[in-house]
Amino acid sequence: MVAVSTAALATACGSGDPLSEDTGPGNDGGGSTTITVGSADFAENQILMEIYAEVLRGTGAEVNTEPGVGSREFLVGGLEDGSLTVVPEYTGNLLYYVDTDAGETTPDDVYGALAERLPEGLAVLDQAEAQNSDVLTVTEGTAGRYGLETLDDLGEVCGELVLGAAGEWRDRWASRIQELYGCEFAEIRTTDAGGPITIDNLDDGTVDVANLFTTMPAIQEHGFVELEDTRQMYPAQNVVPLVRDGDLSAEQRDALNEVSARISTDDLTELARRVEVDRENYVDVARDFVERVLG
Amino acid sequence: MIPQLIEWLTDPAHWRGPDGIPKRLLEHLYYCLVAAGFATLVALPVGLFIGHTGRGGTLLVGAGNALRALPTLGLVTFLYLVVGGTQTATLIGLVVLAVPPILAGAYSGVQQVDRRVVDAAVGVGMTRWQRLWQVEVPNAMPLILGGIRNAVLQVVATAAVAAYVGLGGLGRYVLDGIRAVDYPKVLAGALLVALLAILLDVVLSGVQWLVVPAGLRTAGVGDVGRRRPRRPARREVRGETTDTGGGRVDGGAGHGLRKR
Amino acid sequence: MTLDELGRYLGSPSNREQLAEQFGQHVYLSLVPLLLGLLVAVPLGWGAQRLPSVRAVVFGGASVLYTVPSLALFVVIPGIIGTRTLDSINVVVALTLYTAALLVRSVVGALDAVPGPVTAAATAMGYRPLRRFLTVELPLAVPVLTAGVRVASVSNISLVSVGALIGTGGLGVLFTEGFRTRYLAPILVGIVLTLLLALVVDRALVLARNRLTPWTRSTPGGAR
Numbered sequence: 001m002v003a004v005s006t007a008a009l010a011t012a013c014g015s016g017d018p019l020s021e022d023t024g025p026g027n028d029g030g031g032s033t034t035i036t037v038g039s040a041d042f043a044e045n046q047i048l049m050e051i052y053a054e055v056l057r058g059t060g061a062e063v064n065t066e067p068g069v070g071s072r073e074f075l076v077g078g079l080e081d082g083s084l085t086v087v088p089e090y091t092g093n094l095l096y097y098v099d100t101d102a103g104e105t106t107p108d109d110v111y112g113a114l115a116e117r118l119p120e121g122l123a124v125l126d127q128a129e130a131q132n133s134d135v136l137t138v139t140e141g142t143a144g145r146y147g148l149e150t151l152d153d154l155g156e157v158c159g160e161l162v163l164g165a166a167g168e169w170r171d172r173w174a175s176r177i178q179e180l181y182g183c184e185f186a187e188i189r190t191t192d193a194g195g196p197i198t199i200d201n202l203d204d205g206t207v208d209v210a211n212l213f214t215t216m217p218a219i220q221e222h223g224f225v226e227l228e229d230t231r232q233m234y235p236a237q238n239v240v241p242l243v244r245d246g247d248l249s250a251e252q253r254d255a256l257n258e259v260s261a262r263i264s265t266d267d268l269t270e271l272a273r274r275v276e277v278d279r280e281n282y283v284d285v286a287r288d289f290v291e292r293v294l295g
Numbered sequence: 296m297i298p299q300l301i302e303w304l305t306d307p308a309h310w311r312g313p314d315g316i317p318k319r320l321l322e323h324l325y326y327c328l329v330a331a332g333f334a335t336l337v338a339l340p341v342g343l344f345i346g347h348t349g350r351g352g353t354l355l356v357g358a359g360n361a362l363r364a365l366p367t368l369g370l371v372t373f374l375y376l377v378v379g380g381t382q383t384a385t386l387i388g389l390v391v392l393a394v395p396p397i398l399a400g401a402y403s404g405v406q407q408v409d410r411r412v413v414d415a416a417v418g419v420g421m422t423r424w425q426r427l428w429q430v431e432v433p434n435a436m437p438l439i440l441g442g443i444r445n446a447v448l449q450v451v452a453t454a455a456v457a458a459y460v461g462l463g464g465l466g467r468y469v470l471d472g473i474r475a476v477d478y479p480k481v482l483a484g485a486l487l488v489a490l491l492a493i494l495l496d497v498v499l500s501g502v503q504w505l506v507v508p509a510g511l512r513t514a515g516v517g518d519v520g521r522r523r524p525r526r527p528a529r530r531e532v533r534g535e536t537t538d539t540g541g542g543r544v545d546g547g548a549g550h551g552l553r554k555r
Numbered sequence: 556m557t558l559d560e561l562g563r564y565l566g567s568p569s570n571r572e573q574l575a576e577q578f579g580q581h582v583y584l585s586l587v588p589l590l591l592g593l594l595v596a597v598p599l600g601w602g603a604q605r606l607p608s609v610r611a612v613v614f615g616g617a618s619v620l621y622t623v624p625s626l627a628l629f630v631v632i633p634g635i636i637g638t639r640t641l642d643s644i645n646v647v648v649a650l651t652l653y654t655a656a657l658l659v660r661s662v663v664g665a666l667d668a669v670p671g672p673v674t675a676a677a678t679a680m681g682y683r684p685l686r687r688f689l690t691v692e693l694p695l696a697v698p699v700l701t702a703g704v705r706v707a708s709v710s711n712i713s714l715v716s717v718g719a720l721i722g723t724g725g726l727g728v729l730f731t732e733g734f735r736t737r738y739l740a741p742i743l744v745g746i747v748l749t750l751l752l753a754l755v756v757d758r759a760l761v762l763a764r765n766r767l768t769p770w771t772r773s774t775p776g777g778a779r
Contacts, residue, residue, distance in 0.1 A: 041722060042735065067573075068732075070722025073476045097476075167471025170314070187313060190467055193474065195735050197381065197461035276736045281569035296634050364709045364753035366716035368727050369746040372734040376742070452624030456717055460734070469626055473721060482634065485627030492622045 034062045035248070038075055038084040041068035042193075043275040043282055044132060044215060044268055048088035050286030051263075052241060055255040055294060056086075067282075072097050079122055079244050086256070089242040091127055092235030096172070107131075107236040114240075123245040125253055128260035130268050132215040133237035135226045136163075142208055143225040150228040154209070155181035162186055164207030166193035173233070180231045185209070194218075215265065217273040239263065262293055296482070303479035304486075314467070316487070323464035323491060326457075327450045330389030334446055338394045339439070342401025346435070347427050355402055359395045367392065367453050371460050381461035385454070392453055393446035400442015404435025433508050440503040444496060451492040455484075465491065564740035574729075578748060580643075581725040584718065585711040586756070588647050592654020593704060599655065600662025601688060610663065617656035625649065625714050629721055643723040650714060654707045661703025665696030698771060701764040705757055712753045716745070 035056050039049035046067045053063045066084060069075050072093065078084035091110045095102045099117050104110045111127050118124065138148055146157045154161075158177075163169075163185040170188050177183045189206070191198040194213045202210040203222060212219055219226065241256045248256075267289070274285045303309060310316050345351045370391065374384035408431050416430045432439070458466025468484025471477075564570055603610040623631075632638065632645040669692050677691045719727025729745030732738070765771070 041728075041731065043732075068722060068724070068728055071473060071476060074722060166474060167467065168475035168477075171475065171477075190314065190463075190471060191461060196375070196737055200379075201461075279564070279736065279738055279740075281567050281573070283569040283573075284567070361750065363706075364713050364750050366713045366727065366730070366746060366749045368716045368719060368730045369742055369749065372730045373739065373742045373746065376734065376737055376739055448622060452626070455624050455626050456720070459720060459731070466626065469630060470720065473630070478634075481630050485624075485631050488627045489623040492624060493619065496622055 034064060035085045035252070036064045036066055036083065038066040038069045038078055038087045040072070040075065040087075041070055044272045045088055046282045047271045047275060047286045047289075048239060050283050051259055051290055051294075052086055052088060052256060054287055054290040055259055056252055058290075059249070059251050059255050061252060076119075076122070076242075079242065080119070082244065084244070085247050086241055086243045089124070089240050090132060090237040091124075091240050092133065092237040094124075094240070094242060095235065102235075105232040105235045107238050110236045111238065111240070118242075121245050123243055125241040125243060126257040126260045127238040127240040128263050130239045130260075130263045130265045131237050132213050132239070132265070132268055134234045135212055135214050135219075135229070137202070137210050137212050137219060137224040137226050138208060139202060140223050140225055148225065148227060150230050151177070151181045151183070151233065152230055154227055155183040158183035158185050160186060161208040162206075163188045163209045163211065164191040164198050164201045165189075165211035166191065166198075169211055176233055180233050215268040215272050217269065217277050221277070239268070258294060267293070296478070299479040300482045300486070303483045309483075319463060319465050319467060320487065320491065322462075323451070323454055323466075323488070326385065326389065326454050326462065326464060327447065327495070330386055330450050330454075331393050331443070331447050333386070334390045334393035334397055334450075335443060337390070338397035339401050342398040342439075342442075343405055343427065343432065343435075345398075346402040346405025347423075347431060349406070352402065352406070355398060359399050362391070362395045365392075367456050368459065371453075371457050375460040385457040385460060385462045388457065389450050389453055393450050396445035396449065397439075397442045400438045400440070400445070401435065404438030404442070405431045407438070408434040436507045437503065440499065440506065444499045444503070447495050447499060448492055451488065451495060455488045561740045561743065564738075564744065570741075574744065574748075577724060577726050577728055578752075580723075581712070581715055581727075581749070581752065584643060584646050584715045584723065584725050585650065585708070585752075588650030588654050589704065589708050589711055591647070591651040592658055592707060595651065595655040596658035596662050597693070600659045600666065603659060604663045604666040613659055614663075617659055620652055620656045625653075625717050626720065628652070629718060643718065645721070646715065646718040646723050650711050653714070654711060657707050657710070658700070658703045661700050662696065665699035665703075666692055668699055669695045694767065697764060697767045701760055705760050708756045708760060709753045712749060712756065716749065 037049050037053045037056070039045045049065055049067060053065050056063045066078070069078060069084070069087075075084065075087045076097065079087065091107065091114055092105075095104065095110050095114045095117070098119065099113070102113055102117075104113045107127065111124070114124055136151060136154065142148065146153070148154055148157075158181075165188065167190045174188060189201070191201050191207065191210070194211070194216055198207075198210045198212065199218050199222065201207045202224065210224070212224065214226070218224070239260065241260070243256075271285055271289060274280045275282050312318070345355055367388070371385055371388045374388050375381065378384045378387060412430060412434065413426065416426045421429065454462065454464050455466030455469060458464060458470045465484050465488045468480050468487070472480030472484060599613055603613040628649040629645055632648050633642070636648065638644050638648070673695065674687065674692060677687045682691065715725045716727030716730060718725055719731045726745045726749055729741040733740070733742035733745070
């Protein structure tokens with residue numbers, strides 16, 4: 001039930017810790033014999049999932065994967081009910097999920113706030129330097145015509161421009177961008193979350209500005225111009241393993257932290273490109289990365 | 296859950312602007328009516344022709360069955376990538392899905408007109424044209440309209456799925472709500488889609504009642520009259536039902552054969 | 556889109572492994588509801604065929620249910636039965652409901668079609684209602700019932716893909732993944748596998764029907 005699952009999360013936040021004691025029925029992962037790594041349903045996240053799974057296998061653990069679990073709500077729910085052990089997350093969005101009023105934006109602030117506000121039973125390991133954050137982009141033509149380099153520049157001409165973004169953008173950012181940059185778009189069109197529709201619409205002029213993500217290969221391919229977020233509207237989105245607290249051994253946590261220590265934003269872009277442009281399977285791409293970089 | 300849903304639905308902010316309920320509802324309705332209209336223009340003449348001449352029926356059955364199994368999401372994503380552009384792709388997809396029920400309704404409607412009635416028409420010297428328009432089409436009306444109703448239901452549901460490839464309409468609430476973990480929005484979208492489907496179905500059943508000749512409504516000609524009362528949307532075609540030893544699938548079983 | 560691309564896609568062992576898994580999920584998500592729906596529909600249809608009041612309620616409910624679009628039902632189910640919102644169980648429950656709604660009419664139609672003299676003869680031979688139903692009426696209803704089950708199976712198999720929008724796995728994942736990366740190969744493979752699955756299940760149902768109804772085999776032009 002909808003209300004119940006949200007409520008369950010709220011209770012989990014507030015109450016003691018039924019989760020960390022209870023290994024979860026039907027899950028033999030409580031004692032860490034089997035680890036399940038989950039992911040959201042986009043390529044980069046699936047690659048990260050497989051990288052985590054691969055390094056955990058390296059510690060001798062038996063590891064299953066659950067690619068494409070879907071939204072954050074389900075991933076977090078899966079961790080709470082024990083059906084998942086680890087998921088690759090992004091600090092800013094995860095923080096927003098646990099606290100919609102969070103105002104932190106720098107990597108360390110966001111990470112610190114997360115560690116504090118995560119529901120009981122969940123924990124984040126070390127964050128990576130690698131980020132995949134929201135970015136507003138325009139075509140080269142638009143950038144030239146209006147002289148756009150930063151969101152400050154954009155703020156002056158917003159009234160003439162149409163933004164394309166995922167459905168949730170409006171609720172989360174429309175008032176914020178007005179506050180920070182005085183930007184009120186002529187229209188905000190619902191496209192998708194950095195998918196083909198957003199890109200096509202930006203290309204063909206249906207929208208003038210698009211909300212994309214920094215590691216997307218399409219930004220380079222299409223020569224889109226990223227507008228600098230000088231006032232830090234968008235929070236940091238460092239890659240971070242979100243885990244069930246207490247389910248992983250020290251060795252396993254070290255293995256995941258090693259991934260965070262090694263992986264860079266450029267790596268993310270390159271890995272995503274291999275899947276989305278070269279159409280390699282994400283499992284192969286992930287294993288290759290582990291062999292090359294972490295092996 | 297219900298209170299939040301009501302709260303969402305009664306929030307004035309959700310009744311304004313490009314993402315407001317009136318706009319989304321009209322978009323949804325627009326795509327559905329255009330697609331169903333196109334599909335009718337294409338499928339009705341073909342269905343009537345095949346039913347009248349009896350030629351090509353087997354082919355039609357096979358094609359209809361295959362189309363029924365075609366997954367909507369696969370169809371719209373495929374069309375988007377091949378044809379390009381949300382509107383063209385989804386309209387083609389919606390038409391493709393609406394054609395089979397209309398075709399089948401028209402075909403089996405004409406096909407199943409009591410042979411004695413047709414023979415009588417021949418006997419009194421009617422031309423083929425007169426026979427089609429004055430005898431076969433009126434007699435087939437319950438099934439023809441049943442097919443259209445069926446197609447409309449399907450299109451309303453499919454248009455919600457087509458929000459995935461960027462179509463506006465009510466499906467937006469469901470998909471955007473899922474992404475944003477905004478359940479009242481998801482439920483409001485689901486409810487509105489279902490209400491629209493039911494409303495259109497009721498309207499069409501009213502049309503059906505008005506258009507179907509009174510004689511078929513009450514007395515019944517052959518088994519057509521027996522089929523009409525509840526669910527005329529029978530899509531089973533001859534070959535399918537004859538092997539059931541004379542028993543027929545109630546029209547209802549054919550209703551909404553392809554749910555979206 | 557070239558055959559090359561398709562060959563490359565299918566050439567990757569990792570892709571094939573994932574395909575097999577998604578296919579398995581698809582079979583499970585479409586056929587379990589078919590079976591459950593049938594199990595619900597038979598007793599319901601039995602009741603509806605005997606009692607006009609039950610018939611009115613059941614048929615009315617079935618019609619309304621059938622008007623509700625699948626995507627809508629998938630997301631509303633958790634609110635009604637208290638499952639987790641994005642659980643695949645919701646797809647199973649939703650498709651079970653659709654299947655039952657569709658088959659209950661078939662069951663009633665099938666039972667209606669059993670010739671009166673046959674049931675009368677069975678009664679005269681001392682068959683009690685339950686035994687008569689299970690050994691005489693139900694077997695005779697198989698042909699008509701199968702027609703309904705065939706329709707439901709095709710419908711379920713194509714509907715499961717919509718579940719990909721709420722993260723439940725199955726072949727629909729090929730559509731969303733292919734779309735996101737503008738990759739036609741997985742989409743085509745997904746469509747073809749869905750059609751193949753529908754075809755195979757349909758043939759299997761026809762075979763099963765023919766085995767269950769040996770008396771129809773001699774009928775000219777009967778089994779298709």
